[in-house]
Amino acid sequence: MSKDRVQQKLTILADAAKYDVSCASSGSNRPNASKGIGSSVSCGICHSFTEDGRCVSLFKILMTNYCIYDCAYCINRRSNDRPRATFTVDEIVQLTIGFYRRNYIEGLFLSSGVIKSPDYTMERMVQVVRKLRLEEKFNGYIHMKTIPGASEELVSQAGLFADRLSVNIEIPTEPNLKKLAPEKNFPGIMTPMEQIRNSILTSKEERRKYRKAPTFAPAGQSTQLIVGATPETDRQIILLSSKLYQTQKLKRVYYSGYLPVNDYDKRLPAIDKPPLVRENRLYQSDWLMRFYRFRAEEILSDDQPFLDLEVDPKLGYALRNLHLYPIDVNTADYEMILRIPGVGVQSAQRIIQARRHRKLTFYHLKKIGVVLKRAKYFIKTNELPAALRSDLPPENLKRMLLAGSTSKRKKAQDTQLSLFANYQPALATLQLQH
Amino acid sequence: MPIFVYDNTFEGLLTCIFEAYSRKQFPNTIQPEGKQPENLFDDTIKIKSDSEKASRVWKGIQNKLSAKNKQLPYHAFLSEEEEIEIKILRFARRLFSEKENIETDFGDPDIMEIVQTSRKVKKEAMRMMQFVRFQQTKDGLYFCGIEPQYDVLPLVINHFQNRFADQNWLLYDLHRNYGAFWNKKTVEEVVLTSREMNRNTGQVSENVLNESDAFYQTLWKSYFENINIKERKNLRLQRQHMPRRFWKYLTEKQ
Numbered sequence: 001m002s003k004d005r006v007q008q009k010l011t012i013l014a015d016a017a018k019y020d021v022s023c024a025s026s027g028s029n030r031p032n033a034s035k036g037i038g039s040s041v042s043c044g045i046c047h048s049f050t051e052d053g054r055c056v057s058l059f060k061i062l063m064t065n066y067c068i069y070d071c072a073y074c075i076n077r078r079s080n081d082r083p084r085a086t087f088t089v090d091e092i093v094q095l096t097i098g099f100y101r102r103n104y105i106e107g108l109f110l111s112s113g114v115i116k117s118p119d120y121t122m123e124r125m126v127q128v129v130r131k132l133r134l135e136e137k138f139n140g141y142i143h144m145k146t147i148p149g150a151s152e153e154l155v156s157q158a159g160l161f162a163d164r165l166s167v168n169i170e171i172p173t174e175p176n177l178k179k180l181a182p183e184k185n186f187p188g189i190m191t192p193m194e195q196i197r198n199s200i201l202t203s204k205e206e207r208r209k210y211r212k213a214p215t216f217a218p219a220g221q222s223t224q225l226i227v228g229a230t231p232e233t234d235r236q237i238i239l240l241s242s243k244l245y246q247t248q249k250l251k252r253v254y255y256s257g258y259l260p261v262n263d264y265d266k267r268l269p270a271i272d273k274p275p276l277v278r279e280n281r282l283y284q285s286d287w288l289m290r291f292y293r294f295r296a297e298e299i300l301s302d303d304q305p306f307l308d309l310e311v312d313p314k315l316g317y318a319l320r321n322l323h324l325y326p327i328d329v330n331t332a333d334y335e336m337i338l339r340i341p342g343v344g345v346q347s348a349q350r351i352i353q354a355r356r357h358r359k360l361t362f363y364h365l366k367k368i369g370v371v372l373k374r375a376k377y378f379i380k381t382n383e384l385p386a387a388l389r390s391d392l393p394p395e396n397l398k399r400m401l402l403a404g405s406t407s408k409r410k411k412a413q414d415t416q417l418s419l420f421a422n423y424q425p426a427l428a429t430l431q432l433q434h
Numbered sequence: 435m436p437i438f439v440y441d442n443t444f445e446g447l448l449t450c451i452f453e454a455y456s457r458k459q460f461p462n463t464i465q466p467e468g469k470q471p472e473n474l475f476d477d478t479i480k481i482k483s484d485s486e487k488a489s490r491v492w493k494g495i496q497n498k499l500s501a502k503n504k505q506l507p508y509h510a511f512l513s514e515e516e517e518i519e520i521k522i523l524r525f526a527r528r529l530f531s532e533k534e535n536i537e538t539d540f541g542d543p544d545i546m547e548i549v550q551t552s553r554k555v556k557k558e559a560m561r562m563m564q565f566v567r568f569q570q571t572k573d574g575l576y577f578c579g580i581e582p583q584y585d586v587l588p589l590v591i592n593h594f595q596n597r598f599a600d601q602n603w604l605l606y607d608l609h610r611n612y613g614a615f616w617n618k619k620t621v622e623e624v625v626l627t628s629r630e631m632n633r634n635t636g637q638v639s640e641n642v643l644n645e646s647d648a649f650y651q652t653l654w655k656s657y658f659e660n661i662n663i664k665e666r667k668n669l670r671l672q673r674q675h676m677p678r679r680f681w682k683y684l685t686e687k688q
């Protein structure tokens with residue numbers, strides 16, 4: 001490798017790759033079986049955090065940033081005059097291994113602009129991952145983006161080597177996609193997504209029967225939606241995500257606040273900052289669906305198409321449904337405990353376990369990790385009359401809660417909050433050396 | 435009530451628990467040796483580590499704990515927190531005296547504290563898995579010197595051993611001054627006398643650093659800079675996830 005040239009390419013292709021926000025490395029358990037290098041742990045590990053506060057887990061890179069397409073929202077579109085570069089297969093393989101051995105990364109996230117044709121591009125990407133797995137015996141995590149329009153055959157090959165595959169929808173509705181990316185269409189996205197879903201299901205089925213049957217994208221598939229480039233409502237977006245989780249069995253939907261990279265293009269809204277708060281509220285809603293047993297329809301109603309930017313969606317739900325509160329922590333079902341603002345999944349589980357031993361009081365709840373400042377309005381224990389003042393109109397309660405939430409340790413907006421929530425599995429295997 | 439003094443090992447602590455039961459004498463403090471001058475009026479008992487006694491206690495504890503909490507007292511112990519010993523003793527007493535499984539009785543302050551302390555320790559172990567950065571030396575060793583807040587090296591050895599099975603590596607706790615060395619077959623505990631590293635930052639000195647390592651370090655730094663989105667700058671979030679105390683060990687932060 002010529003050092004300077006590689007560094008130059010790296011600069012260009014990392015910069016071009018940064019807009020894809022899906023970077024988690026979770027969901028795969030690939031032991032180092034072949035006495036090669038690497039392992040994947042099911043919780044995923046973030047190795048660093050950039051100044052934007054995002055997790056660096058995978059070596060996220062484009063194979064090339066040349067592209068024959070011209071999607072309006074993309075920095076790499078062909079009509080942009082930008083420095084361009086293409087990595088060779090060997091360069092990506094060597095960089096991945098070199099970084100991995102130094103514990104900089106969990107693995108590779110390979111994506112690419114489209115050169116010549118979707119198949120030509122995808123074929124080269126498959127060469128990279130094949131080489132990593134078969135020649136380098138690399139067992140680290142691999143996330144591969146499938147190129148819209150690539151053949152079924154190439155997608156199946158990719159699935160044999162990758163832990164996770166993704167097909168990005170980007171624009172949440174078809175007419176708007178057509179408008180911004182005339183060369184793309186929904187079928188071109190949904191067809192590979194369905195193919196991947198089916199192959200994952202089949203491979204799981206077969207592995208139940210024969211333990212040696214090959215895996216297919218064992219960490220599942222994900223997609224990304226750009227938020228704020230087109231006028232879709234939050235309700236439309238959440239309903240779409242919910243459908244993707246249910247029917248396409250996606251592992252994750254990522255939301256990426258639109259960054260105005262091509263402000264000359266008048267098809268796009270004129271904004272100067274990405275809508276980060278909105279993006280964060282969408283992630284919180286996504287959490288509610290995946291971990292808090294909320295249905296999409298409960299998060300936003302027909303007459304309320306956008307998320308409240310001032311309060312998180314769970315508190316918003318509570319304020320709209322005050323008749324369900326206060327909730328008695330000593331008797332309520334797990335589902336209801338999860339709906340108390342200020343109670344996370346872990347606290348909810350602890351409440352259920354701990355109340356078998358004794359009646360819980362506010363003191364216990366505090367020790368358990370409940371954020372009482374918030375929760376106190378919505379719970380009841382034996383000792384105290386409920387603090388909930390349901391005679392207050394919700395708007396007043398909201399003001400009170402907002403006023404009380406300016407603590408010094410207020411957490412920064414975070415779109416990756418649960419990365420560590422489930423970190424135990426990795427450690428469960430660690431044994432005491434006694 | 436007596437004070438037990440032990441050798442500051444987990445085995446020693448388990449022996450203390452054994453002795454308390456066999457002497458029917460429960461201390462109100464258990465202290466590591468040399469921690470404090472002995473108080474003349476207290477009745478101090480030195481407990482000598484005994485692996486057989488310890489393993490009997492450990493087995494007893496294991497029988498009472500559910501699968502996911504088997505290591506709970508050990509993890510809490512690694513926190514090195516003051517008075518953790520006596521809390522572990524009280525925890526063990528409740529375990530032994532009650533039929534029911536008490537490990538989820540979070541209304542008991544000792545139990546909650548042991549659970550929370552063990553979580554903190556596991557989180558620190560996770561941080562080792564995240565923030566260890568190996569530098570490759572001329573003789574092919576991958577070295578990392580780092581300073582975890584708790585004594586978590588024993589908890590991460592397995593992870594690194596699985597992941598980097600085919601390379602020699604050495605993880606060194608700069609504060610506690612011991613390390614784990616993997617020679618591709620077994621892990622050995624080592625103490626370094628070498629001057630070829632900075633005892634503060636763990637950086638290996640240039641004359642022993644492999645040339646290709648400088649190359650990868652440069653590439654990694656430039657990757658780190660270019661993957662950042664300036665319009666989303668959020669330094670508080672960065673610090674929240676990646677505490678400052680690790681920055682001096684991180685290649686990308688040099």
Ligand code: SF4
Nearest residue numbers: 067069071074077113
């Ligand atoms: S195909 Fe991908 S890389 Fe090419 S312009 Fe569209 S979004 Fe950008």
